[in-house]
Amino acid sequence: MSDYVIETKRLTKNYGEQTAVNAVNVHVEKGRIYGLLGRNGAGKTTIMKMILGLTPITSGEVDVFGQNIKGREKRVYPRIGAIIETPGFYPNLTGTENLEIFARLRGTAAPNAVKNALDIVGLPYRDKKLFSKYSLGMKQRLGIANAILHDPELLILDEPTNGLDPIGIAEVRDFIKDLSTEHGKTILISSHILSEIALLADDIGIIDHGVLLEENSMETLKRKNSKYILLQVSDIPKTSLVLERQFGVTDYSVQDDHSLRIYNTSLDMAAVNKALVVQDVAVISSQLCNDTLEDYFKKITGGEGIA
Amino acid sequence: MNVNLFLLIAFCIALLFILFLVTKLRRVRGQLSIIEEALEDIKTGNPNRRVLTRKSDMTKRICYAVNEIAVKNQSQLISQKQSEQAYKRLMTSLSHDVKTPLASLVGYLEAATTGLVAGDEKEAYLHVAVEKAYHLKNFVETLFEWVKLDAKEQIFHFEICDLNELTRNIVAEWVPTLERNHFEYDFDIPEDEYFLRIDLHSYTRILNNLLQNTLMHSGGNKLTLKLLENEQQVKIIISDNGKGISPSDIPHIFERMYQCDRSRSALGNGLGLSITQELVNAHNGKIKADSKPGTGTVFTVLFPKAL
Amino acid sequence: MLKLTQTEFLKLRRRKFILLMLLAALLMPFLAIFYFRDIRETGIDTIQFYKWTAFSYTPWIILPVVLGVFSTMLMYDEHQNDMLKQLWIVPISKTKYFFSKFIVVLSYSICFMLLTAGLSVIFGTLPGYITFEWSSFCYLLKKCMEIAILTSFAILPLLAVAAAGKSYIFPVCLTLVYTFLGFILLMVNMYLHPLSSMTAIVMRDIPGVVLTQTLNIPAAFICIAIWCAGSVVLAILALGKRK
Numbered sequence A: 001m002s003d004y005v006i007e008t009k010r011l012t013k014n015y016g017e018q019t020a021v022n023a024v025n026v027h028v029e030k031g032r033i034y035g036l037l038g039r040n041g042a043g044k045t046t047i048m049k050m051i052l053g054l055t056p057i058t059s060g061e062v063d064v065f066g067q068n069i070k071g072r073e074k075r076v077y078p079r080i081g082a083i084i085e086t087p088g089f090y091p092n093l094t095g096t097e098n099l100e101i102f103a104r105l106r107g108t109a110a111p112n113a114v115k116n117a118l119d120i121v122g123l124p125y126r127d128k129k130l131f132s133k134y135s136l137g138m139k140q141r142l143g144i145a146n147a148i149l150h151d152p153e154l155l156i157l158d159e160p161t162n163g164l165d166p167i168g169i170a171e172v173r174d175f176i177k178d179l180s181t182e183h184g185k186t187i188l189i190s191s192h193i194l195s196e197i198a199l200l201a202d203d204i205g206i207i208d209h210g211v212l213l214e215e216n217s218m219e220t221l222k223r224k225n226s227k228y229i230l231l232q233v234s235d236i237p238k239t240s241l242v243l244e245r246q247f248g249v250t251d252y253s254v255q256d257d258h259s260l261r262i263y264n265t266s267l268d269m270a271a272v273n274k275a276l277v278v279q280d281v282a283v284i285s286s287q288l289c290n291d292t293l294e295d296y297f298k299k300i301t302g303g304e305g306i307a
Numbered sequence B: 001m002n003v004n005l006f007l008l009i010a011f012c013i014a015l016l017f018i019l020f021l022v023t024k025l026r027r028v029r030g031q032l033s034i035i036e037e038a039l040e041d042i043k044t045g046n047p048n049r050r051v052l053t054r055k056s057d058m059t060k061r062i063c064y065a066v067n068e069i070a071v072k073n074q075s076q077l078i079s080q081k082q083s084e085q086a087y088k089r090l091m092t093s094l095s096h097d098v099k100t101p102l103a104s105l106v107g108y109l110e111a112a113t114t115g116l117v118a119g120d121e122k123e124a125y126l127h128v129a130v131e132k133a134y135h136l137k138n139f140v141e142t143l144f145e146w147v148k149l150d151a152k153e154q155i156f157h158f159e160i161c162d163l164n165e166l167t168r169n170i171v172a173e174w175v176p177t178l179e180r181n182h183f184e185y186d187f188d189i190p191e192d193e194y195f196l197r198i199d200l201h202s203y204t205r206i207l208n209n210l211l212q213n214t215l216m217h218s219g220g221n222k223l224t225l226k227l228l229e230n231e232q233q234v235k236i237i238i239s240d241n242g243k244g245i246s247p248s249d250i251p252h253i254f255e256r257m258y259q260c261d262r263s264r265s266a267l268g269n270g271l272g273l274s275i276t277q278e279l280v281n282a283h284n285g286k287i288k289a290d291s292k293p294g295t296g297t298v299f300t301v302l303f304p305k306a307l
Numbered sequence C: 001m002l003k004l005t006q007t008e009f010l011k012l013r014r015r016k017f018i019l020l021m022l023l024a025a026l027l028m029p030f031l032a033i034f035y036f037r038d039i040r041e042t043g044i045d046t047i048q049f050y051k052w053t054a055f056s057y058t059p060w061i062i063l064p065v066v067l068g069v070f071s072t073m074l075m076y077d078e079h080q081n082d083m084l085k086q087l088w089i090v091p092i093s094k095t096k097y098f099f100s101k102f103i104v105v106l107s108y109s110i111c112f113m114l115l116t117a118g119l120s121v122i123f124g125t126l127p128g129y130i131t132f133e134w135s136s137f138c139y140l141l142k143k144c145m146e147i148a149i150l151t152s153f154a155i156l157p158l159l160a161v162a163a164a165g166k167s168y169i170f171p172v173c174l175t176l177v178y179t180f181l182g183f184i185l186l187m188v189n190m191y192l193h194p195l196s197s198m199t200a201i202v203m204r205d206i207p208g209v210v211l212t213q214t215l216n217i218p219a220a221f222i223c224i225a226i227w228c229a230g231s232v233v234l235a236i237l238a239l240g241k242r243k
Helices: A044-052 A073-079 A095-106 A113-121 A136-148 A166-181 A194-200 A218-224 A236-247 A269-278 A293-300 B002-043 B060-113 B119-150 B163-180 B200-217 B272-282 C002-010 C016-035 C046-054 C057-080 C084-088 C094-125 C134-164 C169-188 C194-203 C217-241
Strands: A004-015 A018-024 A027-029 A033-038 A059-064 A080-083 A154-158 A186-191 A203-208 A211-217 A227-233 A252-254 A259-262 A283-290 B158-162 B184-188 B195-199 B222-229 B233-240 B286-292 B296-304
Touching (some): A004 A044, A004 A186, A018 A044, A027 A186, A027 A203, A033 A044, A033 A194, A044 A080, A044 A154, A073 A080, A095 A136, A136 A154, A166 A186, A166 A194, A194 A293, A203 A218, A218 A293, A236 A269, B163 B195, B163 B222, B200 B222, B200 B233, B200 B272, C016 C057, C046 C094, C046 C134, C057 C094, C057 C169, C094 C134, C094 C217, C134 C169, C134 C217, C169 C194, C194 C217
Parallel strands (some): A033 A186, A033 A203, A080 A154, A154 A186, B184 B222
Antiparallel strands (some): A004 A018, A004 A027, A004 A059, B158 B195, B222 B233, B233 B296
């Protein structure tokens, strides 16, 4: 039994001629939050469906809790809670009645699980409102309540903050973080919103056009982002001359008429400043900068931004 | 003919009944095997495992109990991990707090003894060294006091005292310091006697800490101290007109090592308010802080009359 | 399985239309009042009365249509809201899911026919057309149960189609087509269409019924069985195919 709660090996999904997911190797470690980041249509939901066994796999393998789900459904599914796409419920029943049905079908871990789940997501217990009258935010919350109803070890959440207002998004984010740190749950969450993943995930997998471009821990990613010194000067050519002749710096790039980036961050900027002043170049500003995660994402997906 | 039919029906009913019992037995057996698997998992260190049960199952109570044990186990593990982390953080910051003044002290003393400075300057250096030594002594003493409180090893001697008389004595000693720091003061201590069971040393410490805190950190120039009582409790209110504490800091000021003014300034240590809170709690009392940034801060300490 | 069926019934809460459809059981007994008005003087045979109210158009047209619409309604909710994937990960097996739906249809069918039986008796005895006899009443009940159970099985193909599709309209239209096809094929060959086979089985021992073809009960059962098996396979494959 490996330490990975979810491990996929060359997971592929083809719809006829089209490849939706191409040889993806995802590794979700126990007790951590794994963020699957990608634009809409990149293949995140398809991957999650294949992990859950909802969509047949064209080729490759998925192991959950160290084994294949097929054939062990009754043992494995109760340990997983999931939201895939928009959660649907019975419109002629109230939120509580809906959850009671699922509680009856699955079983629960504690006697008043339905009440607890509703309290956690902030929905009223035994309320008279029918599901058909729920707002989008309430529907999403009920979906989350259903996913945590049986206190599962693994949560697979497909865009859980979809349709929520900013306060709701922050609440769900705090709640997911809490599940991981206070309760040690393993969480696989997908999103196309970079900022959300950056705040939540411990590990991140970047998907684009069905290909897993990179899989790394957030710390590594943050460290990896190039640091550079942004120098704004009055005379770019003279500056580049000074850098190359006097300091032997070749690792720099000119951004525009007045600014350039020096990638050698161990350079002695005091000396550089002095040298430039001697050459009659005015230094407007000099600061240490970091590539944001967004820039990094743009770089590895080939230039386009995030939806 | 009728008897045969009757027998046939009776036979069918008996068969159905047996079928029902057999299914129930198989179901219970299945559930027991799941419980066994889950228990094994929990034993090998996965406290996140749950056993799901329905309200009508025979094994319901066992399942709920197993889950409760797992939850307790898990929260113990997690709080252990958290306090280990908190302890590590504390140790790191404390080592800085001791190393920094010590390094500086050594610096000054070395300068004075190796003849780097002479005469008046040498005198001045020695004075600074003495002050730093006192500061360090203070810090180490406070630290040990705090550690004793935290480990619940502090011994209190509760005796009945007149709080007002005690307070008057304590604040009287503060007058010179307040005047020296150009602090206006207004002490509103009633003439009658408020008898209360308290530990003398602790109460002195509490008042001293709060007054010290106001003097050092409020940034104001007026201090008010007022004592009130009602049927159940005695209230001590210490307020100032300083720069106040922002709403985001207020919940944390009583935490150990928390300092609002992020520059670890030489005079404060983060333990004063934390110690104060522990001491107040030992008396079954409550302490809280209210503040409006720019206007001032009010500390309220409540001691219940019945201990 | 039992739990699944229980929840199926819970899901029917507040669906008033389903209760309203039961009123269709009122139709034939009510019309009987007018139909038999002219011949009441000559005395009406109880069995003949029941034959008209409960064994004629009811099993041929009314009950199949009602059950077809009911089946569509049962399947519609979950398909409309894309709830099926939430059910699969409980886990619930697709076979058990389909069968629990069938049990609900069966129960509804039995309720409907019991209501028909009751109303037949009431609308027969109150205006004084017939007298209440235990033997004929037992016969009525027996026949109504047969009709209820067999029709549910005969409707299984429609349940399968409802399970496979997403829309409302197609299964309902198919219900009407299916029912009338069954009715028409009754004259041609009773063993091709499940509804016709059902009619054959029910009609086997009703006095006063003339059959144009030879009665072959086993063939009728086989016909129904084949259609049912096919529908079950179709349904489970279709449920699996949904993305």
